[in-house]
Amino acid sequence: MMRLLPRFVLLAMLALAGVAHAQAIEPMPFANHAQELRFQHLTAQLRCPMCQNETLADSNAPIAHDLRGVVFKLMQQGKSDEQIKQYLVARYSDYVLYDPPLQPDTWLLWFGPLLILLGGAVVVVVTIRKRHRSGSVTIEAPTGNGDDW
Amino acid sequence: MSRLLPLFGFLGLVALFAFGIWWNTQHDQNAIPTPLLNKPAPAFDLPQLYEPTAKVSKADLLGKPYLLNVFASWCIECGLEHPVLEAEGPTLGVELVGYNYKDAPADAKRWLAEHGNPYKVLLADESGQTAINFGVYGAPESFLIDAQGVIRYKHIGPLTPDVVANELKPAIASMLKEAR
Known part of the structure; x- marks a missing residue:
């Protein structure tokens, strides 16, 4: 019995986790399952403007509830995912997109890591060439009197 | 010289860290940019709080x-902002329009x-649907709207004496100067 107890606790916790997650998403009158999946997929790509570390799908904030309603309404009107995103971006800026668009003010964001990588490569190449030119590629043993560090 | 390189690297990181802390004290982390600045305010047609039929x-x-001030009774920061609106409202040179957001x-x-x-006009948006067109995502928020209906300035969070x-x-002054 004592060995089973942890399993019961685990099961109970798993069940509660399911409840906690389901709370954020109130039932909506979807026409079919495909539409529901599309809704879940789309709202998971959009950021709640109020609580900025949560998606529209996960957030319990009042504005997230309202914006889920807007997404649902626009879907019923036959708008594409792209049109729905544009609708929200026009009101809440690119902030609502988890995937930032590639445009001049995000170039640094997209290509910055590449620049740093290239910088590192330059340092490595320069160092190797220097060592090569000095005639030795082996690491020299410290020759100081021990005060170096 | 190369012995000091790690130290310089470390100092560089310290500087970056200090800059990050300074930057975050200067900016509201919850404020998101509005794409509506210097664009016509969205159309609305809302009941008045005290005269729902008109x-x-x-x-x-x-x-x-006018200054459109989004507020709600459930919003704690609105209670902090309200004395500022009461005190500064008459000195602003523009009318205050209240926008009661998602409130009974x-x-x-x-x-x-x-x-x-302190409001000359009081609009009520109980469902919050119109507010979405303004990019409102909480309260308080304030929009300065000029005579042509263009949004000239937006502030997210409470208006403090400092912000005013x-x-x-200054935003009101430059708007009125342009209109003259």
Whole structure:
């Protein structure tokens, strides 16, 4: 019995986790399952403007509830995912997109890591060439009197 | 020289860290940029809080600049902002338009009776659907709208005496100067 107890606790916790997650998403009158999946997929790509570390799908904030309603309404009107995103971006800026668009003010964001990588490569190449030119590629043993560090 | 390189690297990181902390004290982390700045305010047609049958539209408010102040009785920061609106409102040179956001009318009226009513016009958006067109995502938020109905300035969060003096009043001054 004592060995089973942890399993019961685990099961109970798993069940509660399911409840906690389901709370954020109130039932909506979807026409079919495909539409529901599309809704879940789309709202998971959009950021709640109020609580900025949560998606529209996960957030319990009042504005997230309202914006889920807007997404649902626009879907019923036959708008594409792209049109729905544009609708929200026009009101809440690119902030609502988890995937930032590639445009001049995000170039640094997209290509910055590449620049740093290239910088590192330059340092490595320069160092190797220097060592090569000095005639030795082996690491020299410290020759100081021990005060170096 | 190369012995000091790690130290310089470390100092560089310290500088970056200090800059990050300084930057975050200067900026509201919850404020997101509005794409509506210097664009026509979205159209609206909303009931008034004290006269629900007499609706007010964007067209009704054209011709005079106004400060649209989004507030709600459930919003704690609005209680902090309200004394500032009461004190500074008459000195702004523009009319105050209240925008009661996602609030039960009875709660809003009770809240205004308690805190005072500095608003010339009081709109009620109980569902919050119109507010979405303004990019509102909480309260308080304030929009400065000119006589042509263009959004000239937006502030997210409570208007403090500091914000009024350093941001709102200069924005109003440049708007009025342009209109003249």
